[in-house]
Amino acid sequence: MVLTTKSLKPSLSWGQLLQQSITDPVELLRILQLPLSLLEGAEAAWQGFKLRVPRGFVARMEVGNPADPLLLQVLPIAKELDIHPGFSYDPLEEALPNPIPGLLHKYHGRVLLTATASCAINCRYCFRRHFPYKENNPGFNQWQQALDYIRADHSIKEVILSGGDPLLLSDAQLANFLQRLEAIPHVTTLRFHSRIPVVLPERITSDFAKNLQHSRLHSVMVLHCNHANECDENVAVAMATLKHAGVTLLNQSVLLKGINDDVNTLQTLSERLFAIGVLPYYLHVLDKVHGSAHFYLSDAEAIALMKQLTAKLPGYLVPKLVRETPGELNKTMVI
């Protein structure tokens, strides 16, 4: 399939589109022609963790469907306020002090930088919903400390920009970071963990793609997409742009009750991703964060689903079922 970037070129910049994101739950429900009663008792939930969703993502939701799988990922509801034993505010224990602000060096050969404080979308199941981003964020001008750390440790081959969402940085900021990273000889790979190519695909500008294309570093984009309906034509165009620039495209999803917890949905997601040039990488079991218990599936349920999925798809379209465990040296396979 050949896609031209020109035909779908948006008239607004990605920054303007971002600014026009929906933050008012009432407006969201009006657009979708849904009853405001869905918000009953939910006010404290959205006060604690705001609604935020780009209009382009809302346009992929089905009007009149209160169980739309994209809507359920962003709409604050009263159930988030329920207390469940075992669900905590910091399931990954990331609030522990980091030696360098914004730098996590837990896994061999790779460091993860939390590059920004916010995201283009607020996902209700997010394990970072209570994470003290602000205090932990290096900020663009304080990256020197992180870069010094990377330069001093020759075992580090790959630098992962995560967040928040690293693609909220401007093209100029990212180009500057790329240049400084390229100057460290033992670093070979730059990886992004970003939900933006899916929720705000207009962010994948030709400047951004060119910078990656011309870099000596390998670049990897790990998307975050949970349902095939998230991948519309604009996302396909963004993937074509990245692919053309030689970027390796992978996806991670979170297994979410009521959203993607059946084999057909997961199969369709993998096939849709493949059709736009992306391979499934990880399927995460939910981190037990306060406010997300209604999305939770047990390991036994997750494993049963994976068995069905493995029977239906070629091996390269089956994501690895993983969880993050504090103190472990890598993501732990659940199967």
Ligand SMILES: *Cc1c(COP(=O)(O)O)cnc(C)c1O
């Ligand atoms: C997930 C993660 C990574 C990357 O792990 P991969 O298995 O290489 O995808 C690196 N550092 C941290 C802190 C992580 O959470």
Ligand code: SF4
């Ligand atoms: S985009 Fe990622 S980090 Fe941001 S709220 Fe969603 S799941 Fe969390």
